[in-house]
Amino acid sequence: MKFIENVKADVTTDIVYMMCPMHLLKLEEKIRELDDGQILEIMTDYDGALEDIPGWCEKTGNEFLGISETEDFYKFYIRKKVKRK
Template identity: 40%
Template sequence: MKLDDIKPDIVHDVTGTYCPVPIAETAKQIKEMEIGQILELIADDPGVVEDIPAWCSSTGQEFLGMYEEDGEYHLFVKKVKELT
């Protein structure tokens, strides 16, 4: 799947926040979503480039990819299982 083809169900902007807020907000949003839905997280903390894929790996969610534009990172996460 190309990033241009991704249609997020929820867009969540956490710009202006830093670790651990982007991870905590991602977890909160994923818990509220249905399996199969896609979250687009917008952040300006460069730590998310490593943190979000690692979080996805540790929680069993699917990291679909990311791009950077004008100092903002757009990360895409697909919910594939319930968080415990």
């Protein structure tokens, strides 16, 4: 797992206490709203997200920047892919 600190997110989404599959549904919804290259911070306490979110990024071509962990939840950082013109 790639742990990071001091990432400046453009948008933050709090889905703590939401159950599977909300972490992926909200991630997909919010990433669509971002401009190319912007960073999404998604906060969740769902342990399954530790595998699901990096896997989703790999599958969709968005960049998984890493994760930070607090006592109560995880923060995932994802950069929206830049579409080639």
